[in-house]
Amino acid sequence: MRSWSDLPVGRVVRLDVDADAMALSIDPLPPGAPAILSYRPRLAELLDDARTVAELVASVLRELDAAALALFPAWLPGAAGIDGPGGAGLRAVRALALHRASTGEHYGPFLAELAERALAGGPSAFPPEVRAAGLARVLADSYGRNATAVLVHVPDELGAAAQEVFVAGCEWLAQRAKAGVWLTGAPLDAVDRVPTVRPRLVSGPTGTATPTDPRWHSGTPAIEPGGARMSYPAVAGRPHPGSPSELALEAALARCAWAVGRSWNQTYLPHPLAAPIRLDLLWERERCVVEIDGPDHRGAAKFAADRERDVLLQLDGYAVLRFVDVQVLTDIETVLRRIAQFLRGRRGTEG
Missing domain, CATH: 3.40.960.10 (VSR Endonuclease)
Incomplete structure (x- = not known):
C-alpha cells in the first residue's frame, strides 16, 4: 500500500483502486500529493485504428493547456489584478512571468507566452515537448505542489492496437512532462508493461474508508458523456473556473x-x-x-x-x-x- 507521496511521477502506472472512489478522494488534494487532474479521453477517437501517438498527445496537451489558462492567475504571483490585455496588461504579465522564471525552474519564454495567452487567447507557438514540461510545472504551481499527475480513465472496448497507442501516448506525457500518469478504468490486457500499484486509501469524514467510500466532496466539473474533459480541483480562495x-x-x-x-x-x-x-x-x-x-x-x-x-x-x-x-x-x-x-x-x- 502506498501513500499519495509515494506514488510515482515521471512514469505510467495503473492504480488498483475503484475509479469513483479515487475521483472523490482527490478533492481537496491530500497532503503530500502532486497536483492531480483527471482526464477522460474520447472513446470514439481511441477506437480509430488510424489514431497515432502524436494525435493523442496533441489532444491531451490541448486539455492541459485549457486547464492552465483557466487557472490563471493562480500560477503567476502578482497577476491577480490584471484581467485583460488592454493598457499595459500584456507587458505586465510578461514581465511577471519572466521574473518568476528567473527565480525557479520555469522556461521564461514559454511562461511569458502562456501568461499573455491567458489574457489575449491564441495558440502556443512552442513544440509539444516544451509545452508538456511547461504546463506540468504551471499546474503544480497553481496548487502549491512540487509535481503534477494526470489520473487517466481507460475506456472500455479498446482493441490491441488502440491500447498500444494509448499507453505509448501516456508514456510520452509522463517522460516529457515528468508527470505521473495514473491509469484507472478498463484493463489493458494487450499491454503488459504498465505496473500496478495500490495507493493507501484516504479516510472519509468520520475517519473510515473503503474502496468505494462515497463520502468525499467533489467539486470538479462533471464529465460529459463521450467528451474529452480535463477536470481539476478548485484553488483555495477562488471560485472554480470550470463551474x-x-x-x-x-x-x-x-x-x-x-x-x-x-x-x-x-x-x-x-x-x-x-x-x-x-x-x-x-x-x-x-x-x-x-x-x-x-x-x-x-x-x-x-x-x-x-x-x-x-x-x-x-x-x-x-x-x-x-x-x-x-x-x-x-x-x-x-x-x-x-x-x-x-x-x-x-x-x-x-x-
Missing part, C-alpha cells in the same frame, strides 16, 4: 456590500481524526457555509454523504445553506436574498 454556477454566484456577490468576508473553496477539518472537507463558499465570522450541488449530489450515496458533512459542520456551529446549480444559474436573486437574510441574522443587522 458556471460558482462563477455566476461570485459575480453577483461582488456587487453586494453585505457579501464582504466570503472565501471560496476553503478546506475545513472537523476534528483531528477526520479527513478534510472542501467548502464551496464560507463566511468564517458568521459561521455560514454555502454549498452548490450539481447533478452528482442527487444520487443516494452522495446525498447521504452531504447530510453527514452537514451534521459535522453543524456540530461545530456552522449553518449550511444548499442550493442546486440550476437555481444559481436561473434564479440567482432568490439565492442572494436567502444568503443575505441569513448573514444579516447572524450579524444582528436589518435591511
Whole structure:
C-alpha cells in the first residue's frame, strides 16, 4: 500500500483502486500529493485504428493547456489584478512571468507566452515537448505542489492496437512532462508493461474508508458523456473556473456590500481524526457555509454523504445553506436574498 507521496511521477502506472472512489478522494488534494487532474479521453477517437501517438498527445496537451489558462492567475504571483490585455496588461504579465522564471525552474519564454495567452487567447507557438514540461510545472504551481499527475480513465472496448497507442501516448506525457500518469478504468490486457500499484486509501469524514467510500466532496466539473474533459480541483480562495454556477454566484456577490468576508473553496477539518472537507463558499465570522450541488449530489450515496458533512459542520456551529446549480444559474436573486437574510441574522443587522 502506498501513500499519495509515494506514488510515482515521471512514469505510467495503473492504480488498483475503484475509479469513483479515487475521483472523490482527490478533492481537496491530500497532503503530500502532486497536483492531480483527471482526464477522460474520447472513446470514439481511441477506437480509430488510424489514431497515432502524436494525435493523442496533441489532444491531451490541448486539455492541459485549457486547464492552465483557466487557472490563471493562480500560477503567476502578482497577476491577480490584471484581467485583460488592454493598457499595459500584456507587458505586465510578461514581465511577471519572466521574473518568476528567473527565480525557479520555469522556461521564461514559454511562461511569458502562456501568461499573455491567458489574457489575449491564441495558440502556443512552442513544440509539444516544451509545452508538456511547461504546463506540468504551471499546474503544480497553481496548487502549491512540487509535481503534477494526470489520473487517466481507460475506456472500455479498446482493441490491441488502440491500447498500444494509448499507453505509448501516456508514456510520452509522463517522460516529457515528468508527470505521473495514473491509469484507472478498463484493463489493458494487450499491454503488459504498465505496473500496478495500490495507493493507501484516504479516510472519509468520520475517519473510515473503503474502496468505494462515497463520502468525499467533489467539486470538479462533471464529465460529459463521450467528451474529452480535463477536470481539476478548485484553488483555495477562488471560485472554480470550470463551474458556471460558482462563477455566476461570485459575480453577483461582488456587487453586494453585505457579501464582504466570503472565501471560496476553503478546506475545513472537523476534528483531528477526520479527513478534510472542501467548502464551496464560507463566511468564517458568521459561521455560514454555502454549498452548490450539481447533478452528482442527487444520487443516494452522495446525498447521504452531504447530510453527514452537514451534521459535522453543524456540530461545530456552522449553518449550511444548499442550493442546486440550476437555481444559481436561473434564479440567482432568490439565492442572494436567502444568503443575505441569513448573514444579516447572524450579524444582528436589518435591511
